[in-house]
Amino acid sequence: MTSPFVHPVLVADIGGTNCRLSLVSRAGAPHEPLARISTGGHPTPEAALEAVLSTLTQRPRSAILAVAGPLDGREAQLTNANWHFDGPQLAKALGLEQGLLVNDFEALAASLSVLREADLTTLVPGQPEPEGLRLVLGPGTGFGAAALLMRGERGVLVPTEAGHIGIGPEDPTEYKIWPALAAEQPRVTVEGLLSGDGLVRFHRAVAKQSGMLEADVSAADVTTLALDGDPAALMAVICFWRLLARVAGDLALAFKATGGVYIAGGIVPRLLPLADPATIQAVFHGKPPMEDLAKRFALHVITTHDAAEQGLAAIAAAPARFGLDDPARLWFA
Template identity: 80%
Template sequence: MPPFAWPLVVADIGGTNCRLSLVETAGARPVHLARIPTGSQATPEAALEAVLTTLAQRPRSAVLAVAGPLEGRAARLTNANWTFDGPALGRALGLEQGLLVNDFEAQAASLAVIGEGDVTTLVAGEPETGGTRLVLGPGTGFGAAALVTRAGRSVLVPTEAGHIGVGPEDPTEEKIWPALAAGLPRVTVESLLSGDGLVRFHRAVADGSGLREPDVSAADVTTLALDGDPAALMAVICFWRLLARVAGDLALVFKATGGVYLSGGIVPRLLPLAAKSALGSVFAGKPPMEELAARFALHVVTAPDAAERGMAAIAAAPQRFGLDDPARLWFG
């Protein structure tokens, strides 16, 4: 496979925002270019061109991380209207080469290159060198992917874990669950562990307390909780505890002895309230597998450019991650 042509544009494209960065050469740190609203243009080609046309030197290749399922060289966003055809996008933008990845494939790849200063540890566990690592987290939706390493080669395993079902497990959840589930055809991880889910938690807590819930966004709930508002604070605590429970369950699925990493746009902003949520007992409370679950570590990725660094690492050595795959790479 020919090496990627540099410079390279990387884009982390979620349901709400699209972050673009430029990588000059293999091994270089991505340089932020722009953050634009997803859907600000009719097509991703138009949105990317609006940024690339401002550069003195156009990129020759691209790695694009898309928050949705992939089919070879094509992808679509789950929570927005953009669709992606890699070869057609490359021709439209004059790119020589490119690759589409799931957004959490990029997050999983970043685990190979981020350092201790890029994470905050919530549960120390007993991590195993070379063990499977799992990254997951809420944003506009909910994503998860694993980084599996065997014999010096890593494989990225994207999932659609946000769409699995979830139910109540403790008395607090049982009390508010009817309000959480109201209007949903099916209660999934993503319907509760996302920006909309945080608002849903706030509404359920307010209803259960006999309060009149104001018209708020997820950002508003976070701000109110940090200011000590009782309903918002309880909503965030419930959100944190469900996130820890789901993280522990998915750690069992993947036997993530290398550690579990929480990522995405929401979790770092809620980090100051994590200590109020008794996460360790929920994360590791997995009878009859408590002994295994006690070994899992839980971290928060605080580096805002982790996904872009993951894409840069993929472009520098796609074979390192099992992505030297002619069924997925595309050429201009």
């Protein structure tokens, strides 16, 4: 397969909080990191990207941008920030010849075709099938999920908005703290609880249920406190892990992810020291009456920080491999 993109190709993983930019010099080459910038530090994506590109001796000729939000052809809107993307407009503003917008979890799903064992930690072994559908999901500023189905050298990526699925309590601890979790949200969703803000909500709900005075903390603070043994923070992380295992198992059933489930994002790798594999496996596989199927699902954590960029580089090398050579999505100056 040959790439229709002219190189060098700018690849960017653009979330609600941070934007990571890299350059792919030629088809099949690894990405070369350029910069990490704050999404909120610039009024538009054009301004943010130009601030980095203006420092380069060789500007990119194409771009593949992974955006944390739903796509509409050649346009996209960040869910948790105010940036709007218009592909042809971006091309003109930045002097690009061509480009492609993908959902951020499409990029992560593409990375599943190139990640190495060293990039992963396995929590639940399962019985994965070599050509089974693989599912990637995870919490960050929001919550995303996408699937990869490969047949030989060709495949298809399936982005979703699974983070906006409604969710309710299941176990006794969840029933106790759920009123506090629900009180501050118009609708309780997967993203509302399995995200950075969600971890803070769990901490607040646990503290309220325990009659403790809750400190004003961030998600990173909750993680640090939990690693230091703080009771409220530790219980918040335990609740977070259980819900993540439940949602991962439910989505695995929805997609019949016999190729494995992969947790991505910046939050979960920091929480790995507090993971209880036995509990996670019990919750992940505990899906009556479908336990026999669920026990086939494997669960992994992507621990490398550049999975999205690896996926974007793979797309840049051969977009047709992932069904992304669609003229309705490609854009030109």
